[in-house]
Amino acid sequence: MAQMHNQLSPAEGIWAxxxxxxxxxxxxxxxxxxxxHRTGITLTAERRSxxxxxxxxxxxxxxxSSYQAYYEKIVNGPDAVREWATLVDRLTVQETRFFRDPDAFRLVxxxxxxxxxxQFRKRALEAWSVGCSTGEEPYTLAMILNECMGQLALQPLFGVTGS
Structure with a gap:
């Protein structure tokens, strides 16, 4: 099987x-x-690294070679849309499953x-599951809410939005 070799110039190798x-x-x-603005992702100062x-x-x-040059590429470059999609893919959690974050669901x-x-007899409970990929988290949230309403002997009047 043939091996592939990176063909970097010495200057590029040093940069890497x-x-x-x-x-x-x-x-x-x-x-x-x-x-x-673009994704709703909020990074605190503690997440700078x-x-x-x-x-x-x-x-x-x-x-x-610089954060500013990359920023310009993301915002104005000819491949800005494709590069933005690649970056967002790298910055986000690539995991989804039912009951993925037990502590969060326990808190709810x-x-x-x-x-x-x-409080729940007056109007329906609205819940929002943020950062969903294929829907397992909002379905889990709905199951948790349904179980809670049953424990409280209330009609299951709630809505779940996933984004």
């Missing part, structure tokens, strides 16, 4: 090994704003079960 500069506050804010690492990996793959159940029952 070189550490990226730290992201400054203005750059981080620029990326935070873009991600929140996560963003730097993931941007850095992608930037090395495509030979981009505890919340519903500790509210006054009258």
């Amino acid at each position: 090994l070189r550490r990226l500069p730290d992201m400054d506050e203005a750059q981080f804010n620029q990326w935070q704003t873009l991600l929140e 996560f963003l730097e690492t993931n941007l850095g990996i992608r930037m090395r793959e495509i030979g981009c 159940a505890d919340y519903v079960l500790t509210r006054p029952r009258e």
Whole structure:
């Protein structure tokens, strides 16, 4: 079986090994704003290293030497849409399954079960499952809510939105 070899020039090889500069506050804010505006993903200051690492990996793959140059490529480049999709795919959780986050679902159940029952008789309970891939999380949320309503001896009047 033939082996494939990277054909990098010596300068490109050196770049691939070189550490990226730290992201400054203005750059981080620029990326935070873009991600929140386009995807709803909110990155806190504590997640800066996560963003730097993931941007850095992608930037090395495509030979981009600065956060600003990569930002321009994502926003204005000829392949901006394709590159944006690749980046979002890298930054998001690629896992979905029923009952994926037991602590979160336990929190929802505890919340519903500790509210006054009258609250759920007046109007339907609305729940939102954010960051869903193929739907297992909102279905899990619906199962949890249905079980809670049964425990409270209430009609299962609730709605679940998944996005």
